[in-house]
Structure formats: structure tokens, C-alpha cells
Amino acid sequence: MxxxxxxxxxxxxxxxxxxxxxxxxxxxxxxxxxxxxxxxxxxxxxRIEAGDVVTDNGYHQEVVITRIDKHGYFEGYYVADGVTVKGLEIKNFVKIADKSGEWKSCRGGVYFQRKGGDPPSEE
Structure with missing residues (x-):
């Protein structure tokens, strides 16, 4: 099916x-x-594109994709520390956020902020 x-x-x-x-x-x-x-x-x-955030739920954790080649490998950087990675195979990763926002640094590491700001929190 x-x-x-x-x-x-x-x-x-x-x-x-x-x-x-x-x-x-x-x-x-x-x-x-x-x-x-x-x-x-x-x-x-x-569909995974440049700018999306992906994870392998393991060793690599969250990675922001900067470039994907025609052979299914990509370059990017780790969300947690900004270290560049190259030559990772796209089929081993799943998309967890699209490029409709950006990762911002904060005291605890980083957080994802959608374009237009975060929605108001409910109290």
C-alpha cells in the first residue's frame, strides 16, 4: 500500500x-x-529543502540544512552549537521544522522562533 x-x-x-x-x-x-x-x-x-531543520534522532540531533547535492547528501550546521557538518545522507534524517522561522541563541542554547514572532503564551 x-x-x-x-x-x-x-x-x-x-x-x-x-x-x-x-x-x-x-x-x-x-x-x-x-x-x-x-x-x-x-x-x-x-520534502526536505535547504533551510529546513532535520534530525536523525540519534548521534547528529538537530541540523539546519544549508545545501543539498543531487546525490542525496547535504551540508549544514548543528542547531546546538553552530558547528558545520558535511556529507550527511539525507535519507537518514527527518524534517522537524521548515524554513518559516529561524533559530535564535539564548542562555540555554537555542530556540526556534517563527516568522512574525512567537504566539502569545496562555496564562
């Missing part, structure tokens, strides 16, 4: 469950629109 088919199956399951819980009665055409939007978001988040 393709990844898209798996996503659609999961989305169908959640939409049907939510419809039963909240009394939603959506026509099939609306469900298809919702499915398409969710699949598009998943596909967009899975």
Missing part, C-alpha cells in the same frame, strides 16, 4: 470517528477535500 493510500485510510478512520463523536454529517465531497488537504500537508512536510 502506498504512503498516500495509508494516509487516506487513516484520515477516513479519524473523520468517521470524529463524525460519530461530534455529530458531524459531512458529505463525501467535503471529506475528499479534507483528505486532499491533509495529504498535501503531509507531502509538503516530508
Amino acid at each position: 502506498s504512503r498516500e493510500a495509508e494516509l487516506i485510510k487513516e484520515i477516513d478512520k479519524h473523520i468517521k470517528k470524529a463524525g460519530g463523536l461530534y455529530g458531524l454529517e459531512l458529505p463525501d465531497s467535503d471529506l475528499r477535500i479534507i483528505q486532499a488537504a491533509l495529504v498535501e500537508k503531509e507531502v509538503r512536510m516530508s
Whole structure:
């Protein structure tokens, strides 16, 4: 089963469950629109580009990508200390943040700030 088919199956399951819980009665055409939007978001988040932050959930931790070559290797720098890395294979990493913000230094290391500032905190 393709990844898209798996996503659609999961989305169908959640939409049907939510419809039963909240009394939603959506026509099939609306469900298809919702499915398409969710699949598009998943596909967009899975594409890794220069400027994105990735991790291998292991040795390398968080890395900001500066350049990707046509062979699937990339250069970048560690979020934690800014040290440059080269020759890492993109297939071993997953995207955790896109380039819609920037990493800023702070006392405890770094934090990610979205463009336009962070949303107000709830108190």
C-alpha cells in the first residue's frame, strides 16, 4: 500500500470517528477535500529543502540544512552549537521544522522562533 493510500485510510478512520463523536454529517465531497488537504500537508512536510531543520534522532540531533547535492547528501550546521557538518545522507534524517522561522541563541542554547514572532503564551 502506498504512503498516500495509508494516509487516506487513516484520515477516513479519524473523520468517521470524529463524525460519530461530534455529530458531524459531512458529505463525501467535503471529506475528499479534507483528505486532499491533509495529504498535501503531509507531502509538503516530508520534502526536505535547504533551510529546513532535520534530525536523525540519534548521534547528529538537530541540523539546519544549508545545501543539498543531487546525490542525496547535504551540508549544514548543528542547531546546538553552530558547528558545520558535511556529507550527511539525507535519507537518514527527518524534517522537524521548515524554513518559516529561524533559530535564535539564548542562555540555554537555542530556540526556534517563527516568522512574525512567537504566539502569545496562555496564562
